[in-house]
Amino acid sequence: MNITIVGTGYVGLGTAIMLAYLGYQVTGLDSDQAKIDGLRSGALPIYEPGLEELLSSASANLHWTTSYADAIPHADVIFICVGTPPLPDGHPNLSYLESAVRSVAENLDGKPQIIVNKSTVPIGTGDWVLRILEEHAARHAGSRYEVVSNPEFLREGTALGDSLYPDRIVLGGSAWATGRLRELYAPLIEQTFEAPPHIPRPRGYMQPAVVETTLTSAEMIKYAANAFLALKISFANEIAGLCECVGADIQEVTAGIGLDHRIGTPFLAAGAGWGGSCFGKDTSALISTGQDYGYSMPILRAAISVNDRQRHLVIEKLQKHLRLLKGKRVAVLGMAFKPNTDDLRDAPAHDFITRLSQLGASVVAYDPVAMPRARREWQHLTYVEAASAQAALHGADAVIIATEWSEFRTLNWSEAVCTMRTRVIVDARNILTLPLQVPAVLEQIGRDHPRPSFLPAEHQPAAPQPGVQVGA
Known part of the structure; x- marks a missing residue:
């Protein structure tokens, strides 16, 4: 399969280089000419440990362009990895996604192609993307274009290890489309690839779970996972405040509760709170989605409030x-x-x-x-x-x-x-x-x-x- 990645930010760039390392021919597409020029010369626009070495190993399989006409027609699978930053009301800004999908649609060539939502998008976006394809693809024909939700669960700083040795791979869509994605991810699912020397396979790691769902459930999984992690951090910070009042030590407390396998130790570190592009945006997006349906989410609101308080x-x-x-x-x-x-x-x-x-x-x-x-x-x-x-x-x-x-x-x-x-x-x-x-x-x-x-x-x-x- 030939792969095209639309968007070369943190998610898109890591996905492109990882798939190229697995042996696929990958085209990275971005509207930023300066970024594409840099990638053609081997210069990365972001810092991620190990990414430069993996880029060097996979460079023969990578191609970079700003042209949809060059990148879309030959692709079997097209990953959409553009940003969805938050709007003032908490809803994600889908203008970049809409623009990218329209441009993809206008350059589809009529053969069966899969469009994968890798960006973190609101629940229901998969159906919305399909409507855009239907409206703007000149040669749209029945089931020739399928949309799959394949959310990423990468942590910046450990993104390559998370990509090559994931906990799970979530695929939301029709049985045919998710089956094709299973074929694409076979080297990861079966762990048949040679581990990069600088990103060794973790001791005891076996195979990732593959979760096949509807489009809507896959989109909800991504939001719910990030919101839960945000909750854990805010919970640790709320308990930390009480520890200061009574003279307890939060590190001793979280060590004690984290040993309970039902709770676990990750994301229980008290401190200045969470940041980055995911937790705040995704938690706010869930709250906003609830508002759209008249459904309140007080626990998530409290998590955001505690996080603001830490600063x-x-x-x-x-x-x-x-x-x-x-x-x-x-x-x-x-x-x-x-x-x-x-x-x-x-x-x-x-x-x-x-x-x-x-x-x-x-x-x-x-x-x-x-x-x-x-x-x-x-x-x-x-x-x-x-x-x-x-x-x-x-x-x-x-x-x-x-x-x-x-x-x-x-x-x-x-x-x-x-x-x-x-x-x-x-x-x-x-x-x-x-x-x-x-x-x-x-x-x-x-x-x-x-x-x-x-x-x-x-x-x-x-x-x-x-x-x-x-x-x-």
């Missing part, structure tokens, strides 16, 4: 120790919404920088990967870039750990805080596990630490080193 909580912890933030210098470590990605969508660090600036603080920020992307996407924010974590802390009155990069876990904190003007650490990801060897104030989420009175550094640091000013 305010981090700033409140700073204010508790620094009082007025006006004129203070605050370091923000981590800008991406999670480690091992450069994705800045709905990142807690964005809200921290925004609020700190509103309160009159100056912000210095550092991220091991995401700073180049932030220069393009966060031009509306005001902050100074630091060359390293140590440089960010130099002369700072406080530091917020916003992303749990391993680099921050292994930083010599006892040494680094000595260069701060004052030693206030708000560890919004609970990554610091060893006691500091120097006096400092450490605030974490759901953990009650002894908090010494504020102590200035033994030696006032030299003037902060100049950085790169970003934003207004």
Whole structure:
């Protein structure tokens, strides 16, 4: 089968490279000429561990274009992987999807072809896409064009492992169409491919489950899965708040409840809350869908409320120790919404920088990967870039750990805080596990630490080193 991927963002690019690695001829289609030019030269527009190496291995099977006329007619399976960002009312913006499907329809050649919704779309979108195909395909004939819902369950930072060794593959559509997709995914289902050296097959991994459903159920599975994970994180954060009140330790609590196989340990980490492109958008979309049918979803609304509260909580912890933030210098470590990605969508660090600036603080920020992307996407924010974590802390009155990069876990904190003007650490990801060897104030989420009175550094640091000013 020949494959075309419409959209080369996080989902589309990973899907294209993975299928090419499995041996298929894959054409990646995107309207962004600069992105396509970069991909033709081997330059990736996103950061994902291992993706560059897999691209190199699969490059012979990959083709990149901006032309629907070149990419659609020869394809047996067409994956739609365009963005569906949220509108102000919580509903997904389907304008990119509609445009892509119309362009696909206008270039279908009349042979049996399968159009796969890989984008996260509202319940009922599969039928809507089929109507667009019927209306705009010049040679539409009966069952020649089939629509399948095949939601992705990738985690940025581990997307390649999730693609090659999935828990399950969900296929929603007619028996014929899902059968064809089973053929396409046979190397994954049967695990007959040679594992890439840099993405080894997990120990004990066998085969993924294949779930065949209706279009509507497949669309609901995607939303329900993300909403449930968001609920777990917000639940952990709500319990963390009570832990602080009564003196319990949230990490001990979640370890204890996570060992119950009915609950499980993943997504029970208390901290600054969830971000990224999926959890907030998908949870809001479910709430909005419920509103369309007069059905309230109070649990999901509470999950969003708790997540919003966590971001305010981090700033409140700073204010508790620094009082007025006006004129203070605050370091923000981590800008991406999670480690091992450069994705800045709905990142807690964005809200921290925004609020700190509103309160009159100056912000210095550092991220091991995401700073180049932030220069393009966060031009509306005001902050100074630091060359390293140590440089960010130099002369700072406080530091917020916003992303749990391993680099921050292994930083010599006892040494680094000595260069701060004052030693206030708000560890919004609970990554610091060893006691500091120097006096400092450490605030974490759901953990009650002894908090010494504020102590200035033994030696006032030299003037902060100049950085790169970003934003207004």
